[in-house]
Amino acid sequence: MLDAAEPLDGATVLDVGAGDGLIGLGALDRVGAGGAVIFADISPALLEQCRRAAKELGALDRTRFIQAKAEDLAEVPDGSVDVVTTRSVLIYVDDKAKAFAAFARVLRPGGRVSLFEPINRLMYPEPPGRFCGYDLGAVTDLVAKVNSTFDDLEDPAFRAAMMDFDDRDLTSLAEAADFERVHVECHIRHRAWLAHAAG
Ligand SMILES: C[S@@+](CC[C@H](N)C(=O)[O-])C[C@H]1O[C@@H](n2cnc3c(N)ncnc32)[C@H](O)[C@@H]1O
Numbered sequence: 471m472l473d474a475a476e477p478l479d480g481a482t483v484l485d486v487g488a489g490d491g492l493i494g495l496g497a498l499d500r501v502g503a504g505g506a507v508i509f510a511d512i513s514p515a516l517l518e519q520c521r522r523a524a525k526e527l528g529a530l531d532r533t534r535f536i537q538a539k540a541e542d543l544a545e546v547p548d549g550s551v552d553v554v555t556t557r558s559v560l561i562y563v564d565d566k567a568k569a570f571a572a573f574a575r576v577l578r579p580g581g582r583v584s585l586f587e588p589i590n591r592l593m594y595p596e597p598p599g600r601f602c603g604y605d606l607g608a609v610t611d612l613v614a615k616v617n618s619t620f621d622d623l624e625d626p627a628f629r630a631a632m633m634d635f636d637d638r639d640l641t642s643l644a645e646a647a648d649f650e651r652v653h654v655e656c657h658i659r660h661r662a663w664l665a666h667a668a669g
Contacts, residue, residue, distance in 0.1 A: 471493060471555060471557055471584050471585070471586050472493065472496055472497060472500060472555070472584070474584045474653075475497075475553050475555060475582065475584035476500070478497060478500040478501050478505065478553065479500070479501065479502050479504070479505065480501065480502060480504040480505045481501050481505045481552040481553050482501070482505060482506045482507075482508070482550070482551045482552050482553070483497045483501055483505070483506070483507045483508070483551065483552065483553045483554075483555060484507075484508045484510060484543070484546060484551040484553070484554050484555070484576060485497060485507060485508070485509055485510065485554075485555045485556070486510050486511075486538075486540045486543070486554060486555070486556040486559055486569075486573070487510070487511055487512075487540060487556055487557070487558070487559025487562075488509040488510060488511045488516065488517070488520055489511065489516055490516055490519050490520065490523075491509065491519065491520040491523050491524075492557070493555050493557050494507050494509045494520060494533075494555075495507075495520070495523055495524065495527070497553075497555065498524065498527065498529050498532065498533070501532070503532070505532065506532045506533065506534070507524075507532065507533050507534075508533070508534045508535075508536060508546065508551065509521075509524075509533065509534070509535045509536070510535075510536045510537075510538045510540075510543065510546070511537065511538075512537065512538070512539055513537075514537055517535045517536075517537060518535075520533075520535060521533070521535050539563075540556065540559055540560070540563050540569040540572065541563060541565050541568040541569050541572060542568070542572055543572040543573075543575070543576055546576040547576070548575050548576065549575075549576070549577065549578045549579070550576055550578065551576050551577060551578065551581060552577070552578055552580075552581050552582075553577075553581060553582055553583070553584065554573045554576065554577060554581070554582075554583045554584075554585075555583070555584050555585065556573075556583070556585045556586075557585065557586045557587075558586065558587060558588060559587075560585070560587050560635075560640075561587055561588060561590065561631060561632045562628075562631060562632070563631060564627055564630075564631045566631075566635060566639075566643055567643055567646060567647070570643045570644060570646070570647035570649075571647050573647065574647045574648060574649065583644070583649070585640075587635075587640065589635075589636050589637060589656065590632050590633050591633050591634075591635070591636050592636070592658065594633065598610070598614070601613055603661070636656075637654050637656040638654075640654060641654050
């Protein structure tokens with residue numbers, strides 16, 4: 471993702487849904503002394519974790535931490551960042567078009583987004599008797615019971631957000647937000663069930 475976002479030297483990067491900092495901390499290295507990284511997340515605890523990590527790296531002066539939803543990024547001024555990164559975050563966002571519009575709003579002219587999302591629709595629902603590709607064998611019935619309990623507990627909107635898009639939808643969302651050039655790569659790794667079961 472960061473390779474796709476290059477050149478980063480001197481850039482201001484906004485990492486949306488920064489989590490514990492995997493991408494944002496990696497970007498700190500690449501933006502160098504003249505750049506900056508803004509860590510954004512809905513979780514204050516994770517932002518605090520990022521702040522501690524940036525402090526340990528002696529890079530606090532090149533960082534900002536903001537509690538914000540991908541859908542609004544309210545504290546980030548229009549046209550103020552060069553690069554938006556986001557990894558495994560849009561799967562949690564109901565209104566993905568709103569998130570893309572927010573990315574477009576905060577970018578300077580010529581700015582870009584580099585993002586990664588798992589395409590759950592390609593893998594789920596699994597055939598009966600399988601869990602994450604594994605043959606459940608003798609415990610199939612038990613796992614079906616556990617799954618049905620979770621089905622009842624889970625918010626349908628949450629599940630929809632995780633399943634309701636694929637690589638083509640991401641392309642359309644970027645186009646609809648007026649990004650001039652869109653490059654999408656879909657990586658599919660397939661292993662036959664039997665081969666998988668055999669390890
Ligand atoms: C799977 S983690 C990914 C963390 C990080 N991007 C990474 O790749 O390691 C998802 C992150 O998205 C954040 N998140 C969930 N919904 C969000 C939203 N609507 N806006 C911004 N962040 C969100 C969560 O708090 C969590 O830190």
